[in-house]
Amino acid sequence: MSKGRLYxxxxxxxxxxxxxxxxxxxLACAQALAHFVAENAKSARAxxxxxxxxxxxxxxxxxxxxEHTPDSALPRLLEPLLAGNDVGLISEAGCPAVADPGATLVALAHQAGIKVVPMVGPSSILLALMASGLTGQGFTFHGYLPSATQEREKRLRxxxxDSKQWQRTQIFxxxxxxxxxxxxxxxxACAPDTRICLATDLTLDSEQIRTRPVSAWQAQPLPEINRRPTVFLLHA
Structure with a gap:
């Protein structure tokens, strides 16, 4: 029996x-599939x-x-694919398997010889980088930084x-x-001439993308970004 594809x-x-x-x-691919793996079944159904x-x-x-899926449950996720069914992997937002637990399933699919098919769509990381005006020749995505204030500021420094030494954009x-x-x-934590970009509500009607040096951000009221999905970028 031929194996299915992981879209x-x-x-x-x-x-x-x-x-x-x-x-x-x-859209046509998602409409046609009968099997999915998702972070949250309720939002996937919506x-x-x-x-x-x-x-x-x-x-x-x-x-x-x-994040709550035990390792022992992972092989079962491959069963529809091994039975010849195509499966769609979707995230809560944006591209699956990028800063997303779906990467584990993709790795298992490769190990099992299952064809993996990436499809085109919005990635907040790349959209933010594209619109920031900061260098795209070298960049690193760090995910979440420490939540404690002192540790966070140390990590930012x-x-x-690193950005100044290697001339790369830092994204988090x-x-x-x-x-x-x-x-x-x-x-x-950052020097006055370090450029900071805030990319907020990407692709939404309320989207805002602004890049300024630290000194310029400090000279004006801070934007209201609390509880709004935001990608942070810096370049020294």
Missing amino acids: LIPVPLGQTEAAAVLPQPV FLKSLPANLPLQQIRIAELN ELEK IETPYRNRQMLESLLK
Whole structure:
């Protein structure tokens, strides 16, 4: 029996129409599949309902893969693929397997000789970098930085030093309710001429992308970014 394919299907970054940010071939693929692996089954069903899917939602199987999934459950996620069924991997937002637990399933698929098919869609990391005006020739995504203030500021100084030495853009994110603290730490820890970009609500109607040196951010009221998905970038 031939194996199925694992399709990596991006989803919108927020409350916006899928057709506004996803190409038609991606929409058509998602509509046709009967098997999915997702971080959260409830939000996955909402995404499929918005398309809408070709099959009734009750007939679509959605397995969960998230930070709570035990290693012992991972082989079961491959079973539909090994049985010859195509499977769609979707994240909570943006591209699956990038800063996302779905990368574990992709690795297992390669080990099992299953074809992995990445599909085009919004990545907050790349969209932020594209729009920042900071160098895209060399960059590093660090995910989340330490949550404790002193440790966070120490890490920011390390990233700034690395950026200056190697001329690369540093990219990171924060839990949205701590965005304000992250921005305050950036302005305290970094040099006046270090450029900081805030990319907020990407692809949404409320999208805001602003790049300024630390000194310019300090000279004006701070933007309201708390509880709004934001990508932070710096270049020294």
